[in-house]
Amino acid sequence: MSLDVEAVRRDFPILATQSRGRPLVYLDSAASAQKPRAVIDAMSDFYAEHYANIHRGVYQLSAEATRRYEDVRVRVARFVGAPDPNEIVFVRNTTEAINLVARSFGDVQIGEGDEIVLTTMEHHSNIVPWQQLAERRGATIRVARIDDEGVLDLEHLASLLGPRAKILAITHVSNVLGTINPIREITALARERGVATVVDGAQAVPHQTVDVAGLGCDFYAFSGHKIFGPSGAGVLWGRMELLEAMPPFLGGGSMIETVSFEKTTWAKPPQRFEAGTPDIASVIGLGATIDYLAGIGMDAIDAWEHELLAYATDRLLEIPGLTIHGRAKDKAAVLSFALDVAHPHDVGTILDAEGVAIRAGHHCAQPLMEHLGVPATARASLAFYNTREDVDRLVAALVKTRELFG
């Protein structure tokens, strides 16, 4: 199945708008992706015709809202290959999912002198919760190196999975370098050594088929807003036996079995981890985006993005003085780059004036910036709705930047 990019573009109303008087070229999907009409309509229909609180009402409207919400759990489980829909916990975003694991799993598993292993290419959201955990429990953070191409040093990683290592938290795809880590191989290493694995899938799920059971990890987290769904709905998948043993993250309504002032007993997962009224409409929107993506086919998306990535890489390298950070062979459609004559922030502003939206900054990955020896990078991140013409507009704007600064 191949992808008809012009047809796809018509599904995204924002792609027909203008920015600074020019047709918008949106190259910041790694920060947050745009939304198809199907998602916008699903949320608006839900509010207009089906909205009520869930898991509470005795009336039909609430029962119907609950059914729709729980049905998304089933579809999400199928979409990411989770064996049991009750292993899908709805959270706000990847950050919240990782914090949940660090608190509910980490606080129990990690003791003084234990080690938590990360990698140089982690996003702050997969660093800070572990540092906080290490501080609470007197544990140590160890960091696996990457090479000059932006590829993880597997030997070094393996050497860190020693007897004190208890948790490995690793990104599936780097939000800066685009590197796709060999998660299956890595989780096999960790499993042999009894190390639990937490995978940050925020940048993987938008680009490729993900099968959490096949990956062999213990936890997998991603955000709805990066897979063309609404902000406010994210997913934590965890193995049921682990989830069952974990105490709640937040306390309140919905997550209990019985409450008395003497003792409260927890509901089973996933309800145990969904305290309070969730972002119901966003979960409905998440269901719509998953159906939409399944309709296009993740393999078709993957294939088109790889074609686009190869084209963009070649075109960018035509520009004198441009360096691409991250040259892994196995790479998602994320291009971080530096232009010798202009700071990334200036590049971002000039591209903005040309109607081209990219990200400039440290991308919430300051340790990686330090490793690269730069304060910031410019980043163009592609999605399946981008075209060769988008890449051409990017290149033309960069050429203009050189003229202005050269």
Add this chain to the structure above:
Amino acid sequence: MDDLRELYQATILDHNKKPRNYGPLEDATHEAAGHNPLCGDQLTIRCHVDAEGRVDALRFEGQGCAISRASASLMTEHVKGKRIEEIDADFERFHELVTGSPSEPPRSEGLGKLAVFAGVREFPMRVKCATLAWHALRAALEGREEAKTE
């Protein structure tokens, strides 16, 4: 492109490429680092205040975008020889210039060459770049070691 030319005026591009008063300052009496955590811009301002309370020498160094470098460079030229109260008043005027409404004519009285930063009004994301050096200078003169733009 018009907004861009307005932002990246020739003076700004020139001061970015060849920043004035760049480098360390011996005998500095005041020093502070400015840091914009959002974009990683980092610069240090060092100055010497004489017995009459005038900044008779100041220099900066660090890394940052064209707007922050040019702003630091032009600021050092503008404030040299001024008293601290005068510098505070200049900063206030400069701040108004770069944050003013784009629909009104820019007010740049007393700012001299710094008027080239009027284009920043069209790019609110860049205000912190333009004001970083000023925040750092103020921190230095107030005896703080560091200024952050947020």
